[in-house]
Amino acid sequence: MNFNRRQFLAAGAALGATGAIAAPSSPLPFLIQMQSDPLLPKATGKRVVICGGGWGGVSAAKHLKVLDPSLDVVLLERNPVFFACPMSNKWLVDVVDAQFLTFSYLDVAQKYGYQFIQTEVTAFERDKKRVVTAQGWIDYDYLIVGAGIRYNYEAWFGNDRKAADYTKAMFPAAYIPTAEHFKLKQGIQNFQGGDLVMTLPPPPHRCPPSPYERACLIADLFKQRKIKGKITILDPKPSIMPIGGGYKDAFEELYKDQIVYVPKAQIQEVDPFNKRIKTTAGDFKFDHSILMAPHQAGDMAWKAGVIGRDAEGKLTGWAGVDPFFLNLKDDPDTYVIGDAVGVVSPLFKYYPKAGHVANAHAKIVAKYITDRIKGRELKPALPDNLCFMMVKTQPQEAIAVRFKYWVNDKGLIVQDQDDDNLRRPELVTEDFQWFAGKVEDMFG
Ligand SMILES: Cc1cc2nc3c(=O)[nH]c(=O)nc-3n(C[C@H](O)[C@H](O)[C@H](O)COP(=O)(O)OP(=O)(O)OC[C@H]3O[C@@H](n4cnc5c(N)ncnc54)[C@H](O)[C@@H]3O)c2cc1C
Known part of the structure; x- marks a missing residue:
């Protein structure tokens, strides 16, 4: 029989009243609490x-x-x-x-x-x-x-929890701060070559430019380690965005042999067990994958x-x-x-x-x-917004995007977006300064 804290207290009080045992004033340690x-x-x-x-x-x-x-x-x-x-x-x-x-x-x-x-x-x-x-x-x-955010695996798998759990465990998106990041890092660092497929979530999703940054940095790693790996980016959007120009240049000028960008690739079916993905831009098989399901609150x-x-x-x-x-x-x-x-x-x-x-x-x-x-x-x-994205590590270079918001004469919020497509080391310095500033603002 399981006792909860209240039953335990009541039983203790009753026993105490009959004099059988002395009721402890606090039977559980102070910091152990029940719902x-x-x-x-x-x-x-x-x-x-x-x-x-x-x-x-x-x-x-x-x-x-x-x-x-x-x-x-x-x-x-x-x-x-x-x-x-x-x-x-x-x-x-x-x-x-x-x-x-x-x-x-x-x-x-x-x-x-x-x-x-x-x-x-x-x-x-x-x-x-x-x-x-x-x-x-x-x-x-x-x-x-x-x-x-949460991953809306239901959009891919309906009520098939096994498929969702398998995907999360084997091919994690690592877009939520959890152990997924460690699993993803292990997968990338141990990758011996073959097809690595990344599915991008449809908008809106967390940090829109960051999946492309991830692809660039993994491609950079493969290049340096001479790993024969191909990274296929399956993007449901018609083109790269934001910072489309900067990423397009990086893909073409730095990672022609490593990155294949596929636009208009809306997911139709994901089979994580057999490593297959069906999209509106064709079917893909993979050796390893970063499977990013749609995002929700x-x-x-x-x-x-x-x-x-x-x-x-x-x-x-x-x-x-x-x-x-x-x-x-x-x-x-x-x-x-x-x-x-x-x-x-x-x-x-x-x-x-x-x-x-x-x-x-x-x-x-x-x-x-x-x-x-x-x-x-x-x-x-x-608010405003500002994101720096590293696209190369030796030497380190980044691109960036800035957003400003204001209210128009109809009372609607307007967004001004400024893509900084020219990759350069100074943006890496600004990125680290940005991060240090935010850390100070939250924890300093
Ligand atoms: C790869 C990557 C790169 C990124 N790069 C940038 C960048 O360069 N610049 C930038 O501005 N942003 C970037 N982001 C986005 C940024 O991380 C998110 O936008 C930010 O974390 C959102 O903050 P939030 O407070 O809304 O959510 P979160 O930071 O996710 O906070 C939600 C919190 O709620 C907690 N929580 C959830 N459910 C429960 C529960 N039931 N009980 C208790 N706690 C719970 C979670 O543990 C979490 O700590 C990046 C994200 C990723 C994944």
Whole structure:
């Protein structure tokens, strides 16, 4: 028979009452908690609970405390350490090491006086302003959901969990900070030659220029090690984007013998067991693969019930938030930030799903929340975006893309995109400076 904590307490109390044994005042160690326990004591002031400690969540926690040190800020995250996906393509080919990408949640939480709790968020009871985690429930005044993304394997495999699990285990996308990255690195570093096929997700997906960067850096590795490997990029889009010119030049001038780019290759069938892919641009067999299923908002966004609906009432797969204030129209105390955010403008639809944007969203929302608490007027603010992509390692060269956002006279958000196609070493320096700046902004 299994006892839960409450039954154990009740049984202990009953036995104690009869004098059979002395009831221990606390039968479980203090930090071991059940889902039905309160996670933390009730807050004395306003409490902001942040679900997901990725680029968005970890930035929000720090900046809320910077803006208002009296706030009770709690960050809930399933991973024990922060692993930065930006720069991870460079780590795959040993330009940087794992330490360069990993950061301590506990240190920054101590420094800024917020609470970091490593736990799985399991449910949301927004009517009660409550989040349920594997270690207990917690009430909030304001909720920030920084859910990141999930892989929509259902689009490929329906309810065939075996196929999804096999794909994830054997041919991981490594677009979510997990052990997948280590498996992918092992696969690339041990690759002896043959056909390596990469499927790109359809838009919108996390960091649109990064799959091409990954292809370039793997091609660079094969070239240096004289591995007879061919990388086939299956892209559902009609052409490379963003930074199409810069990548096209890199593919043609640097990796003619290594990279085959196939546009308009929409996935029709994936058979991971027999290593076959059927697309609208033909059928492909592979020796090894990086199988990137379509992306959607991460699991927490679904559990929180924040996924938007399109004009026909169908779920969009992304959070339906106010484009300026990033909160829900019917629940203004719930905010969504980062990659999980859905359409923000009919002109370009989605912000690029980038750490830079998630970090900017976090600071914007931190300001909205603290202004609301202080009774100040809210001034709508928009993010910007900036991505550098390394295409060559000896010497190191990169290309880049910048985005600016503004509001037109119809009240719609407009996106200006500037592709920097000329590969050069100075952009590598700027990339490392960009990363150091963001790390400082989140953890410094
Ligand atoms: C290869 C690659 C290269 C990239 N390069 C760049 C770049 O150069 N520049 C750039 O700006 N961006 C880049 N990105 C994109 C960037 O990593 C993402 O846009 C960013 O991580 C989004 O932040 P987020 O907070 O929305 O989501 P995430 O950072 O994914 O955070 C979500 C968090 O929620 C946690 N979580 C999820 N579910 C639960 C749950 N149930 N309970 C508890 N915790 C949970 C996750 O563990 C995760 O930590 C790159 C991404 C990849 C994969």
